Amino acid sequence: MKRAAAYLRISTLDQHVETQLHDLKALAESRGFQVIQVYEDRSSGVRASRPGLDRLLADARRGKFEVVVVWASDRLARSVTHFLQVLDELNHLGIEFVSFREQLDTGGPLGRAMVVIISAIAELERNLIVERVKAGLRRARLEGRRIGRPSLSVDREALGRDRERGLSLTELAELHHVSKSTVSRALYNTRRGVPKPLAQPPLQARENTRAETAI
Numbered sequence: 001m002k003r004a005a006a007y008l009r010i011s012t013l014d015q016h017v018e019t020q021l022h023d024l025k026a027l028a029e030s031r032g033f034q035v036i037q038v039y040e041d042r043s044s045g046v047r048a049s050r051p052g053l054d055r056l057l058a059d060a061r062r063g064k065f066e067v068v069v070v071w072a073s074d075r076l077a078r079s080v081t082h083f084l085q086v087l088d089e090l091n092h093l094g095i096e097f098v099s100f101r102e103q104l105d106t107g108g109p110l111g112r113a114m115v116v117i118i119s120a121i122a123e124l125e126r127n128l129i130v131e132r133v134k135a136g137l138r139r140a141r142l143e144g145r146r147i148g149r150p151s152l153s154v155d156r157e158a159l160g161r162d163r164e165r166g167l168s169l170t171e172l173a174e175l176h177h178v179s180k181s182t183v184s185r186a187l188y189n190t191r192r193g194v195p196k197p198l199a200q201p202p203l204q205a206r207e208n209t210r211a212e213t214a215i
Contacts, residue, residue, distance in 0.1 A: 002096075004033035004067040007056055009041045009075045020071040020100075027100045033067050050078075057086070060093055072101040073115055074122035083119045087112070154178060154186045163187060 006024045008017045017040055028035045037059065041052035053076070056068065068090060070076050077083035090097055091106065098105040099115065106112045154176065162172055173180040 001034045002067050003036045003065040004028050004069050005065045006035050006038045007070045023100050024069050067096045069098045073099045073119050080120050080123045156186050
C-alpha cells in the first residue's frame with residue numbers, strides 16, 4: 001500500500017476543507033493508497049504564501065510518502081509555471097501526483113500531459129475573468145459612471161462659518177460627521193487650482209489647530 005499525502009486548499013470562507021478531504025480519502029481507498037498526512041492552506045489561488053504546500057514539499061524530500069493527492073490540479077499551485085515546478089520536483093523525487101476532479105495521475109506520459117493542459121486552461125480562465133473585470137471598469141468610466149466609494153459631500157461655506165465661531169478641527173469634524181483630515185483639506189488646502197481658506201480662524205482657533213497638529 002502506497003503512502004499518500006493529501007493537499008487541501010480553499011480560497012473563500014464559504015468553502016470547506018471537509019468536502020475535499022472526504023473525496024480524497026475515498027479516492028485513496030479506491031486506489032489502494034494510505035493517507036498518512038494532510039496538508040492545508042487557506043488562501044487565494046494567486047497568493048504566493050503557501051505554508052501547507054511548503055511543508056508538503058519538505059516532507060516529500062524526506063521520503064515520507066509516495067503519492068500526493070489533490071482535489072483539483074488548480075488547487076496545488078498559483079500559476080502554470082509554479083505548477084510545473086512543483087510537478088517537476090515531485091517527478092524527480094519519484095512521487096506520483098493524482099487529481100480527484102480530473103481523474104488524472106502522473107503515472108504515465110499521457111497523465112502528465114493532461115495535467116499540464118488542464119492547469120493551463122484553469123489559468124487562462126482566471127486571466128479571462130480579470131480581463132472581463134477590467135473591461136467592465138473601462139466601460140463604466142467611458143459612460144461617466146463613478147467607480148469606487150462616493151466622495152464625501154462637505155459644505156465648505158458652513159465649515160468656514162463654524163470655524164469663525166472658534167470651533168476646533170475636532171469639533172468641526174464631530175459637528176459635520178466627517179474626519180478631521182477632511183475638515184483640514186476643505187478649509188486649508190492651498191494647492192494650485194484649489195481655493196484658499198474660506199475664512200481666517202480667530203486666534204483661539206489657530207492656537208487649537210497648532211495644539212492639535214503638535215499632538
